[in-house]
Amino acid sequence: MTERKIGKEIVNHFQSGVSYIIPLVTASGLLTSIAVIFGGTDVWDHTDTFWGVVRMIGQSGLGFIVPMISAYIAYSVADRPGLAPGFITGLVASSMGTGFLGGMITGLATGYFVQWLKKIPVHQSIQSLKSIIIIPFIATAVVGVAMWYVVGPPITALTVALTTWLNGMTGANAVLLSALLGAMMAVDMGGPINKIAYAFGTAAFTSGSYIASTAMLIGIGLPNFGMWLATMLNKDLYSDAERDNGKTALVMGLVGITEGTIPFAVADPARVIPSIVVGTAVGAGLNGFFGSTHPTMLSTFMAIPFTSNIIGYVISVLVGGVVIAVMVNFLKSRDKKAK
Template identity: 40%
Template sequence: MDELKRIRQYLMTGVSYMIPFVVIGGVLIAFSIALSGVEAGKGANVTNPVLVNMLNIGVAGFQMMVPVLAGFISYAIADRAGIAPGMVGGFLAMNIKAGFLGGIIAGFIAGYVARWIKGWRVPPTIRPIMPIFVIPLLSALVVGGLMIYVIGNPIAGLMESMTAGLKSMSSGSSVVLALVMGAMIAFDMGGPVNKVAFLFGAAMIGQGVYTVMGPVAVAICIPPLGMGVATLLAPKKYDETEREAGYGALAMGLIGITEGAIPFAAADPLRVIPSIMTGSAIGAAVAAMFGVGDHAPHGGPIVLPVVDNRIMFIVAILIGIAITALMVNALKKTVVEEVENGKGMDA
């Protein structure tokens, strides 16, 4: 149990440093898209030079999110020597499209490897260069090699098999397809599984089929909106950092940025991920049942002008939000109880 508590502390360290980058990226991207709007068949269409620069700043914040998460998970485990290999591992996780889950894996690998190397008995002449040269270099080589050669290929193969699976399902029940795609969208919030479902929905727009992207557009916004609402409904079940992240998640959800839920999922994956997957899957299924269509490769309420059956689009989102918020709050304990009982949030 103590080890599980330490693992949660490592995760929370990474999350606490990551949240400002999520806010910078999510809010600036959200504002630039909100002020520009979306177009049928094209998605977000940001053309104003000032808004383009705002969008680029937001994208830069998002690009740093996973490396910072991984770097500071590693830092929590191995101290200063873990930052560089952790960030390198997180950057590689982004390059192989492993998402924030890949970043978490990279952070733990880098941290534990760096801590192990720190324990080596070395001659006194080498000891001064250990934290600035030997430990970061060897740790980066280990975590980099694992991310490229061990983790990267399985992820690529998984994406191909998932795409083939969705294509085979598209000729069957639209509700079943929507359930699967909704769960995929929420699973890793912008990671490889999410991207497979999103790109499949976007590809169907090119074929003139809008009722696949419709459920996807619903599922995209439910994780951040659901978690934002959850923090408002039960604030005692979230610490101050998470409550602040909830406001940012609400803004991101309105613009269809699923990554707004990542801080919550990274901090408490066993409770948050099943909750957002359930909400997104059911919301997407409701949208499919009523033939909701989306003419733009984007999601969230911002695409309402290019949506078919707008009322049920909104209803499906509200249902998914309610399920996510109620489920995650039912699973969580209050922060005060957890501190008093010394149990942490591991389960």
């Protein structure tokens, strides 16, 4: 099998996984968004109110994005025997803070490992146990342990290194720092790099450094807005499910939930991820140029009324969204012509 065919096969498995998680993202994301819209930002900290409970239900669902991506990618590769091991190893990836990229890795690793195990002949007396006990046990143990010991340490080292590097840039040019934080927020959408940028921005906010916190917060909803705009500008490049998810992503982005972009990124990482990284970096960097800040922990759109330069802030968000949409559609259209 050629490298191109292997790559196409992997992309197909990713897309299959996305088709299963879109209902999860839609249901959970809309519940969480509605709770924040009607219950205010206090719903994040309480479950003693109705909207707090609605938020909790929705957020619980969002917490299963990584294991479900892993499970259904493994299912796409190896059918039913890959489903349970994919889910469990996805939970391991999620607990390690690897984000959806870790789920993609465990899904593929589990799926192909299970596929290999299925080809190993066993005695007829234990054939019936092979799919329901032997394969799930071995695949879960091997991939789970490999994930913990092989992937975990590098992620920890990366986290420490990036945090140290960002701390050294605190006094750097506002545009450069803002663009960097915006790119980090977009690159893995809730994964370890995103969490490093979020932690850094939050720490800056508590010390009164609103340049860094504003840049971090502007990057939360910008990828969602950009991908929604992309589906509106060229509908032919997206399936009906993706166009529907674009609308959900917009609503999620309005209230500060970036996971709505994940289905797009998993289905087409080579085009979506660079586009949202570049666009978010441009938007956050441009806002740094305008010098617009706000003394709140509200994300992208909710922060607009509180910014020191509303016009500059809005222009930055719009430009960032347009860059994302134009870039991703350009890359997708080139690929479509090549086919």
